[in-house]
Amino acid sequence: MEAIALDVRDQARFRNLMEQTYKKVFNLAYRLAGNRADAEDLTQEAFFRAYRAFGDFEGDRPFENWIFRIVNRLFLDLMRTRGRRVQTVSYDAPVRTDRGEDVFTVEAADQGPTPEQAMLHDTMSEELEAALLRLKPEQRLLVLLADVEGMPYNEIALVVGVPVGTVRSRLHRAHKALRQQLNAGKANPGQTTFCPA
Numbered sequence: 461m462e463a464i465a466l467d468v469r470d471q472a473r474f475r476n477l478m479e480q481t482y483k484k485v486f487n488l489a490y491r492l493a494g495n496r497a498d499a500e501d502l503t504q505e506a507f508f509r510a511y512r513a514f515g516d517f518e519g520d521r522p523f524e525n526w527i528f529r530i531v532n533r534l535f536l537d538l539m540r541t542r543g544r545r546v547q548t549v550s551y552d553a554p555v556r557t558d559r560g561e562d563v564f565t566v567e568a569a570d571q572g573p574t575p576e577q578a579m580l581h582d583t584m585s586e587e588l589e590a591a592l593l594r595l596k597p598e599q600r601l602l603v604l605l606a607d608v609e610g611m612p613y614n615e616i617a618l619v620v621g622v623p624v625g626t627v628r629s630r631l632h633r634a635h636k637a638l639r640q641q642l643n644a645g646k647a648n649p650g651q652t653t654f655c656p657a
Contacts, residue, residue, distance in 0.1 A: 466514060474514050477523045478507055484609070485527055491604045492535045494593050502538070506530045521618070528619040532601055539597045591641035599634035606631055 466474065485506060490499035510517070510527050517526060592600055598620075605611045605619060613631075617624045 466511070470514060474511055478510075481524050481527055482507075484524065485531055488528060488604060488609070489531050489535070491592075491608065492531070492597065492601060493538070498538065502531055502534050505534055509534075522615070525615050525618045528605070529621065532619055535601070536597060587642060587645050591638055591645060594641050595634060595637055598630070599637055602627065602631045602634045603638060 482503070486499055486503045489502035489506070490496065493499050493502060506527055509530050517523065592603065595603065601620070602616065605616045606613070611619070613624050613627050616631075617627045620627060622630070
């Protein structure tokens, strides 16, 4: 892999833009992925790719839209990759190590909320958060950009890479799916249904 070389001025400009947008990028990645580890990975990879391609960045357009578009693509790639892999793990069965006789058991992770989930819970109702996570990744992205981030349709179109009219129609369908998820949750309290990502 060849080294990436930005001049001192571009490095300072990139660092400044990264500092201005880092929190928003992480928040978007977290809301898309639903967990801190994936959000951190998505954020780090997005800024790495942005740094590598910074020479192609058009300064007349908002950096935030450009980096959101990168996060969106990375997230969709992650979902496609995970959709292809199916892993089953039994928490009951002991696991043997490569060393031979060593055996260890796996304990289930703490099911309590993480600090990020607690923060989201304070800002979004539990039902809304669960309904958002049941939406398709593309729908969840549109709802988050439009309704949580308050981004105008023309900027969403740039992030997602589709015309404004397509954003409107897809967002309409996403809102309809979100309403259905919320109504289904009210009709069947305690029942969780997940739609395939």
